[in-house]
Amino acid sequence: MSFFGKLKNRLFKSSSKLDEGLDAIVQDGGTEEPGEAPVEPAADARPDRAAQPEPAPAAKPESAPAPETEPEPAPKAEPDPKAEPEPAQKAEPEPETDPAPEPDPAPEGPKPLDMPAMEEAPAAPAARGGLFGRLLGRGGGQAVMRRELDDDMLESLEELLIASDMGVDTALRVTANIAEGRFGKRLSVDEIKALLAQEIARIMEPVARPLPLYPKKPQVVLVVGVNGSGKTTTIGKLASQFRAAGKSVVIAAGDTFRAAAVEQLQVWGDRAGVPVLTAAQGSDPASLAFDALAKAQADGADLLMIDTAGRLQNRADLMEELAKIVRVIRKKDPDAPHNTLLVLDATTGQNALNQVETFRKLADVSGLVMTKLDGTAKGGVLVALADKFGLPIHAIGVGEQIDDLAPFDPEDFAAALTGLDKG
Amino acid sequence: MFENLSERLGGVFDRLTKQGALSEEDVRTALREVRVALLEADVSLPVARQFIKAVKKKATGAAVTKSVTPGQQVVKIVHDELIAVLAGEDGDPGKLKIDNPPAPILMVGLQGGGKTTTTAKLAKRLRERDGKKVLMASLDVNRPAAMEQLAILGQQIGVDTLPIVKGEDPVAIAKRAKTQAGLGGYDVYMLDTAGRLSIDEELMAQVEAVRDVANPRETILVVDGLTGQDAVHTAENFDNRIGISGVVLTRMDGDGRGGAALSMRAITGKPIKFVGLGEKMDALETFEPDRVAGRILGMGDIVALVEKAQATLEAEQAERMMKRFQKGQFNMNDLKMQLEQMMKMGGMEGMMQMMPGMGKMAKQVGEAGIDDGMLRQQIALIQSMTKTERANPQILQASRKKRIARGAGLEVSDLNKLLKMQRQMSDMMKKMGKMGKGGMMKQAMRGMFGKGGLPPEMAGQMDPKALEAAAKQMGGKGGLPGMGGGAALPPGLSGFGKKK
Numbered sequence: 049m050s051f052f053g054k055l056k057n058r059l060f061k062s063s064s065k066l067d068e069g070l071d072a073i074v075q076d077g078g079t080e081e082p083g084e085a086p087v088e089p090a091a092d093a094r095p096d097r098a099a100q101p102e103p104a105p106a107a108k109p110e111s112a113p114a115p116e117t118e119p120e121p122a123p124k125a126e127p128d129p130k131a132e133p134e135p136a137q138k139a140e141p142e143p144e145t146d147p148a149p150e151p152d153p154a155p156e157g158p159k160p161l162d163m164p165a166m167e168e169a170p171a172a173p174a175a176r177g178g179l180f181g182r183l184l185g186r187g188g189g190q191a192v193m194r195r196e197l198d199d200d201m202l203e204s205l206e207e208l209l210i211a212s213d214m215g216v217d218t219a220l221r222v223t224a225n226i227a228e229g230r231f232g233k234r235l236s237v238d239e240i241k242a243l244l245a246q247e248i249a250r251i252m253e254p255v256a257r258p259l260p261l262y263p264k265k266p267q268v269v270l271v272v273g274v275n276g277s278g279k280t281t282t283i284g285k286l287a288s289q290f291r292a293a294g295k296s297v298v299i300a301a302g303d304t305f306r307a308a309a310v311e312q313l314q315v316w317g318d319r320a321g322v323p324v325l326t327a328a329q330g331s332d333p334a335s336l337a338f339d340a341l342a343k344a345q346a347d348g349a350d351l352l353m354i355d356t357a358g359r360l361q362n363r364a365d366l367m368e369e370l371a372k373i374v375r376v377i378r379k380k381d382p383d384a385p386h387n388t389l390l391v392l393d394a395t396t397g398q399n400a401l402n403q404v405e406t407f408r409k410l411a412d413v414s415g416l417v418m419t420k421l422d423g424t425a426k427g428g429v430l431v432a433l434a435d436k437f438g439l440p441i442h443a444i445g446v447g448e449q450i451d452d453l454a455p456f457d458p459e460d461f462a463a464a465l466t467g468l469d470k471g
Numbered sequence: 472m473f474e475n476l477s478e479r480l481g482g483v484f485d486r487l488t489k490q491g492a493l494s495e496e497d498v499r500t501a502l503r504e505v506r507v508a509l510l511e512a513d514v515s516l517p518v519a520r521q522f523i524k525a526v527k528k529k530a531t532g533a534a535v536t537k538s539v540t541p542g543q544q545v546v547k548i549v550h551d552e553l554i555a556v557l558a559g560e561d562g563d564p565g566k567l568k569i570d571n572p573p574a575p576i577l578m579v580g581l582q583g584g585g586k587t588t589t590t591a592k593l594a595k596r597l598r599e600r601d602g603k604k605v606l607m608a609s610l611d612v613n614r615p616a617a618m619e620q621l622a623i624l625g626q627q628i629g630v631d632t633l634p635i636v637k638g639e640d641p642v643a644i645a646k647r648a649k650t651q652a653g654l655g656g657y658d659v660y661m662l663d664t665a666g667r668l669s670i671d672e673e674l675m676a677q678v679e680a681v682r683d684v685a686n687p688r689e690t691i692l693v694v695d696g697l698t699g700q701d702a703v704h705t706a707e708n709f710d711n712r713i714g715i716s717g718v719v720l721t722r723m724d725g726d727g728r729g730g731a732a733l734s735m736r737a738i739t740g741k742p743i744k745f746v747g748l749g750e751k752m753d754a755l756e757t758f759e760p761d762r763v764a765g766r767i768l769g770m771g772d773i774v775a776l777v778e779k780a781q782a783t784l785e786a787e788q789a790e791r792m793m794k795r796f797q798k799g800q801f802n803m804n805d806l807k808m809q810l811e812q813m814m815k816m817g818g819m820e821g822m823m824q825m826m827p828g829m830g831k832m833a834k835q836v837g838e839a840g841i842d843d844g845m846l847r848q849q850i851a852l853i854q855s856m857t858k859t860e861r862a863n864p865q866i867l868q869a870s871r872k873k874r875i876a877r878g879a880g881l882e883v884s885d886l887n888k889l890l891k892m893q894r895q896m897s898d899m900m901k902k903m904g905k906m907g908k909g910g911m912m913k914q915a916m917r918g919m920f921g922k923g924g925l926p927p928e929m930a931g932q933m934d935p936k937a938l939e940a941a942a943k944q945m946g947g948k949g950g951l952p953g954m955g956g957g958a959a960l961p962p963g964l965s966g967f968g969k970k971k
Contacts, residue, residue: 211516213699216507275722275750276583276695305750307627308620315615329623362726393583397513397699399727420582423668424704448582448613 074195074237194234202227205240212428212465215398218435222247238468245462248431252458257440259286259387259415266298266344266352268377268384272370272411273391274403275358278419278445280309282391283353284316285445285453291320295350299324300340302333302373305357313355319450333357333369334376341380354385361406370411387414389442394420394427401429404437419445422452426465493544498530501545512767513730515703518737526552550764557736557743557760565744565757567593568688568716569603573652574659575685579678579713580693581705582666585721587617589693589747590663591624592755593719598630603658608633608648610641610681611665621663628752631655641665645681662687669708682713689716691744694735696720697727702734710739721747723763724754732763801897803861806889807853810846851879852889864893 195201202223209219226243235243261267269286273279280303287297299317301324303309310326317324325343327336337354344352356373359366377384390413392400407413421427421444430441441456462468493501502523509519530548567576576593578586590607597603607625609632611617618635625632633648645662652660662685667674682690692715694705709715718735723746732743743758792805853861855878860867867875867890876883 207516210510211700213513213701216510274697274725276585278583306620307623308616311616311619312614360722360725363724393695393697395581395695395699395701395705396697397701397727397730398511399513399697399699399725402726420668423581423701424670424708425699425701429699 071193071237074193074201074235074240192236192238194236197227197230197233197235205244209244209428212426213397213400213432214428215401215432218432221435222251222431241466241468244466245459245468248462248465249458251431251434252441252456252461255434255438255441256456256458257415257442258455259389259442262386264383264386266341266349267386268341268344268381269351269353270356270373270377270385270388270411271353271391272356272388272407272413273358274360274393274396275306277358277391277393277396279303279358279391280313280316280355281448282389282417282419282443282445282453283313283355284320285450286443287316287322287351287353288320288450289453290351291322296347297322297351297353298340298344298347298349300337300352300354301326302336302355303357304329304331304333304336309355309357316450334373337373338376338380341377341384345380361403361410367406367410374411388412389414390416390439392416392418392429394418394423394425396429398429398432401432401436404433404439408437408439413439415440415442417441417443417445418456422446427461428465430461431465493530493533495531498527498545502527502530505545505549508768509730509733512728512769513697513699513702513734514767515700515730515734515738517703518734521737522552522556522733525556546768550768553733553764553767554760557732557758557763559736559740559742567597567744569597569601569659570688572656572658573606573649574689575649575652575687576659576661577678577682577685577687577690577713578661578663578693579690579709579715580666581668581695582614584666584693584695585747586666586693587611587621587624587663588750589691589719589721589745589755590621590661591628591630592747592752593691593745594625594630594659594661595628595752596755597659598628604656605630606633606648606652606655606657606660607631607663608644608651608660609635609663610644611663612639612641612644613665617665624752631657641677642680642684645684649685669705669712675708675712678713687716690714691717691719692735692739692741693719693721694731696723696729696731696746697725698731698734702731703738706735706738710741715739715741717742717744719743719745719747719755720758724748728769729763729766732758733767796900798901801893801900803853803856803864803893806893806896807850807861810850810853814843814846814850848879848881848885849889852876852881852886855879864890 205223205226206216206219209222210216214222222244225247226240230243259269271279271283283299287299290297297320299313299322301310301313303313304327307329310324310329314324314326325336325340327333327339333356340354341352354373354377356370357366359370361367374385374388388411390404390407390411392403396403404413404416416430416433416439418427418430418441427444433439434441443453444456444461446452446454505526506519506523509522510516514522526549529552530545533544533548568574569576578590580586587609594605594607597605607621607630609618609621611621622632622635633644633651636644636647639647641664648660648662651657662681664678664681665674667678669675690713692706692709694702698705706718718739718741720729720732720735720743723729735741736743745755746758746763748754748756792808795801795805852875855875856864856867860871860875867886872883872886876886879886
């Protein structure tokens, strides 16, 4: 899935806060465990305990300041050993006060673990990397940070989901689902990501449906949304795709309000090779829609896509205008519009919920398209929307080019959202 | 769907009745709710955290003013802090640095944020308010017809735009705009760039090049007011790469909570200069921190909600009453409601004065001793009746009348007057109902409920079932002596006219 690949790359390239945060949480109070920790013999487990002094002190303070004060330990960290500086530095203040652990972990194991932390912190990363490398190199297994799934960690997870625009309610629900049956278990970053992705994909699975095509000719697709969400661009892309699939498409440039909106759509029409029906600026979009439907019927077109002017959902007058468009085209075809697409901007926050609610109520929205998912916005609000409204998500926009429209794939979306490396 | 912050806090503090200083525990509990409220309002997570930290410091140990609950006190502290952060130190938000002409203004932002519209709005404002000669140039070579859009807007608002040359790159256009502005004697030239993602390396480099050519006095980041958590990235990336000098929030006429304002302010430290409040070219206003603060906390919501609830309630009541009136049903409950409505609208005198040509009469009425005291007495009489009596005044015989009059501290004769008034009005209703003048009734009703609104306890009394029962009982009774004139008067007044 190249689109999602692109999307994911961008997400990684940009500061993937979710990722960082997860690592930070796990490190902050997590304990180092060799990759194959579960199968490690007991002998190894003890030195591990011995190594505890550094994570342990971190684990204690974590309970208090974790939720609100932990943003600092953000630097990106993968579960490999050299990422350890964080806990090390965290633990720094403690070690000098408790040299106690030093003497007693005397046992057989490779105890020098806490040593670097006590000495110069700056050098610590390199030194530790080396040490860990040697220490853990034996099985070839990578060190994996694990941390008990407790309240603090859940709270931090919630925040991380909230940071993807998922909204407080949904974030709570998702984390609660993850926690169920796993509370108190030790989890690594990758495991958490996988769980999150799994849970999100589960929620998104039922709503990932392409735009349904009916034998009815012409199938009328009404495209609505707030200003600047990408309606016109989306129509251009959709028209091109349907055209490529051998359908005959007609576009009605129903945004008679915004300056040059019609010209913009005409350019898209040219690019897609699709006729665009226009009316003068300021004329009634409903009458244009009516004429367009008449023409599409006469021409025997497969699809009629009607663009509309952007409108904020709380503008009753504009919503009424939309209702009028629907009323008028129903005079020609009582079943029209067969699909009403609501175009959402991925950068939009919780207001997307209001948008869907109002547009669904007043314009009978049948499906969603989310645009601008190629940016830094992750579109987590889609999860909240799927959870709340269950409207199908037909496609996502991932760029400004005509082919930058991809079908919605729940697993890829979940992976991109959580920063999970698939496969 | 959003809970108002005060409500949330109310719940938290219900158990806390003690006054005095806010304990650390109080503050922590309260701030947890504040945090959720901020996040629901789309304030970015890091900003919300930072903000909570600041508030925590201020709130802990703060004295709780008497007659205020701890919850309200916390809301106040949060609100004040919000305003402080949003306003910042810089004094005049609506001011742009446009000295030594031609002063370039660079507009940047994501796609669909409203840059082009804002450019035109700002140009209009500069031209009309500040009397500046403005030139607008579109550097948007990506989006189809973007340049045409700005040209059309320029025509609409009477501001010059740089002639479009197809195939020119943004840097060349910027240069041309600069030359043109210098030659043409423009005070300001505005460069409207294409929308770009803050992580699009190529386009960000391009806008950097434009910046270096134009050396803008102001670099305005245009942000959608509905933006969610992504506000952090946008603000950070644009500010780091290009260095912005101010922010314009668009779409603030939507019903978003505007948390992006706080995020932008906190992250860039740059002032929010204007807010876009609509699609019209003059819908641009200077940023007002207190309004946005109230909105982020959801305080505006509650006001709107109450108003809306009241409006619906009144409309419903009016509708219900109208149906009853049309059937000629008018009992003491209805009369009481009208009397109270009259009191609300400023009593007899107030109403008379409001009616055309009755100003003089008002005086006479006053002299004749019909004043608000009478209205109050009549209400008192009705209140002295039992529910059954109110719903069905026909059952009043001597003993009941005595009791009622005594209860209201009045004479039985006063009660008789009231009863006569009710009968007459009821009769009139019936006539009007028969005449089928629904339109007139509706108008009268609208007049009655149009302003002021009913007190909530009234609503409680208007038990639909009781009314229905009463209506049935009344329906059977025969007609009473009619009352021809005065039908044109609003029902509330007609009785009085007669009475006098």
